[in-house]
Amino acid sequence: MENCKEQLTRMLGAALSKACGATNCDPNVITASRPEFGDYQANGVMAAAGRAGLKPRDAAAATIAGLKDPEGLIASTEVAGPGYINIRVADSALLERGNQALAAPRSLIPPAPEARKIVVDYSSPNLAKEMHVGHLRGTVIGDSLVRVLERLGHEVIRQNHVGDWGTQFGMLIAYLRELDGDASVLQAELADLESFYRAARQRFDADPAFADRARLSVVKLQGGDPEYLAAWRRFIDESLNHCQGIYDRLNVSLTRADLDAESRYNEDLGGIIRQLDEAGLLRENDGARCVFLPEFKRKDGETLPVIVQKSDGGYLYSTTDLAAVKLRAGELGADRSLYVVDARQSLHFQQVFAVARAAEMVDERLSLEHIAYGTIMGKDNKPYKTRSGDSVKLADLLDEAVARAYDLVLEKNPDLDEEQRRQIAETVGIAAVKYADLSKNRMSDYVFDWSNMLSFEGDTAPYLLYACTRIKSILRKLPAQASTSSLLRISAPEERALLLKTLQLPEVVNLVAKECYPNTLCQYLYKLSGSFMRFYEACPILQAEPEVRNSRLALARLTEQALEQGLDLLGIQTLEKM
Numbered sequence: 001m002e003n004c005k006e007q008l009t010r011m012l013g014a015a016l017s018k019a020c021g022a023t024n025c026d027p028n029v030i031t032a033s034r035p036e037f038g039d040y041q042a043n044g045v046m047a048a049a050g051r052a053g054l055k056p057r058d059a060a061a062a063t064i065a066g067l068k069d070p071e072g073l074i075a076s077t078e079v080a081g082p083g084y085i086n087i088r089v090a091d092s093a094l095l096e097r098g099n100q101a102l103a104a105p106r107s108l109i110p111p112a113p114e115a116r117k118i119v120v121d122y123s124s125p126n127l128a129k130e131m132h133v134g135h136l137r138g139t140v141i142g143d144s145l146v147r148v149l150e151r152l153g154h155e156v157i158r159q160n161h162v163g164d165w166g167t168q169f170g171m172l173i174a175y176l177r178e179l180d181g182d183a184s185v186l187q188a189e190l191a192d193l194e195s196f197y198r199a200a201r202q203r204f205d206a207d208p209a210f211a212d213r214a215r216l217s218v219v220k221l222q223g224g225d226p227e228y229l230a231a232w233r234r235f236i237d238e239s240l241n242h243c244q245g246i247y248d249r250l251n252v253s254l255t256r257a258d259l260d261a262e263s264r265y266n267e268d269l270g271g272i273i274r275q276l277d278e279a280g281l282l283r284e285n286d287g288a289r290c291v292f293l294p295e296f297k298r299k300d301g302e303t304l305p306v307i308v309q310k311s312d313g314g315y316l317y318s319t320t321d322l323a324a325v326k327l328r329a330g331e332l333g334a335d336r337s338l339y340v341v342d343a344r345q346s347l348h349f350q351q352v353f354a355v356a357r358a359a360e361m362v363d364e365r366l367s368l369e370h371i372a373y374g375t376i377m378g379k380d381n382k383p384y385k386t387r388s389g390d391s392v393k394l395a396d397l398l399d400e401a402v403a404r405a406y407d408l409v410l411e412k413n414p415d416l417d418e419e420q421r422r423q424i425a426e427t428v429g430i431a432a433v434k435y436a437d438l439s440k441n442r443m444s445d446y447v448f449d450w451s452n453m454l455s456f457e458g459d460t461a462p463y464l465l466y467a468c469t470r471i472k473s474i475l476r477k478l479p480a481q482a483s484t485s486s487l488l489r490i491s492a493p494e495e496r497a498l499l500l501k502t503l504q505l506p507e508v509v510n511l512v513a514k515e516c517y518p519n520t521l522c523q524y525l526y527k528l529s530g531s532f533m534r535f536y537e538a539c540p541i542l543q544a545e546p547e548v549r550n551s552r553l554a555l556a557r558l559t560e561q562a563l564e565q566g567l568d569l570l571g572i573q574t575l576e577k578m
């Protein structure tokens, strides 16, 4: 079923087009920016009127006069300012929609009219080292997007484009082979991949003979030597186990089946160079093979090359990404291909996308989108690091989050038993870290701040989870004759505001699917919780007469549904108690 915004858009679009004597005018319906303006407003009249040579207020009046509303969605409209239309939705329509959602909770977010095939590249760490704080954003933002897209009925193909190939693996293999004599030593060393990497690096810097063995290892690996391949696989496997541990703990839906390792493309890279050559795009530059596209210029006006093969024959990150674009467009048959990757790689993606289009590796229809995100900063406004200047391991960060959440839960609810408290702390700690990230506009950098994210006040996971437990506890203690099955009437403005808000969940979810900003959903959930709190303060539930009581209980249940489904799309689990 259409949500309110879609239905209003359709109805006003038809009336506006008629008023302007045009086709497909966009009324640009948005949720009202202030409650005085009603529930929704149409901002698109001025532009359409301008094109038709009409006075905007006249066009607005004509639109209203020509509105067809057979289902009675609209209670009232008014022309405002230079030609906006303010719209108030009918209470009866809100009640009817609310009751439909109560009867079938999943219908709160109906599927998109057209299911698409969407590839989402996210998380994608380099396997040479442990996952660190720099991988948090791509992992949680990407996972929220795949949840949203799947929920709307799209076919999502996750691609975890891990870095598992390249010269640094030579060093790791050489070190691994050195330790291989003693299985227990090796196992212990591999338990901490970060120190394994550091130890290998030290060997490499200190011992020229080791450095030679490291370089030889790269050659052997690339030549397909079985022993070196086995050592490499061993390391990669260990590193992937580590990632999986992080994903599971973060409630991130990636599994090994979603791997799209760089090494997967080794055999395809020669073909990519050939294809670029056949398309007449290749040029030699200092022995390297490059693609020059006029749209990429340096500051001095020189065209910037995209290097696809080094003079020694080696391939680059961009070559692999071209092969990946091709797979996603061709074999995987994507309609849309998203890359949830750090904003610092934005030139890389612009170039890869442009080269792929120039070489006709993808056709017009495929939308290639870099879903960029900013950096997590420390209090000093520099990228977040440990005190000693090392990168913060994600595993340590999550441990600390849970430890801090434990203290918070202990303070809030000292009566819980130990086991319960540990479980709650795990959920709250992880949720706090995820929500703090997801609630920021992904394009901006943000400062990592424990006390903010673990507060019960403000736009935080503990606040939202607490709101959820409040509702659940109301619904757990129902009096004997109470029913939560239907909304019967709206008897207070706080009730109406809350009902309208719950019904707007699908509108927000559609926006997230389109524009890929999960913070829009966070903002919505925060406002929804606030709206619930206001309702809860203003409207007595159990003391009210039975019909009002039941209707309010049903509204509480609908709110619980919207909150829970919304949080689930962020990959955040709710609690019964906290």
Ligand code: ARG
Residues within 6 Å of the ligand: 121, 124, 125, 126, 161, 162, 163, 321, 324, 339, 341
């Ligand atoms: N492994 C890369 C890195 O750590 C990110 C890969 C992103 N995906 C891609 N298709 N390039 O920087």
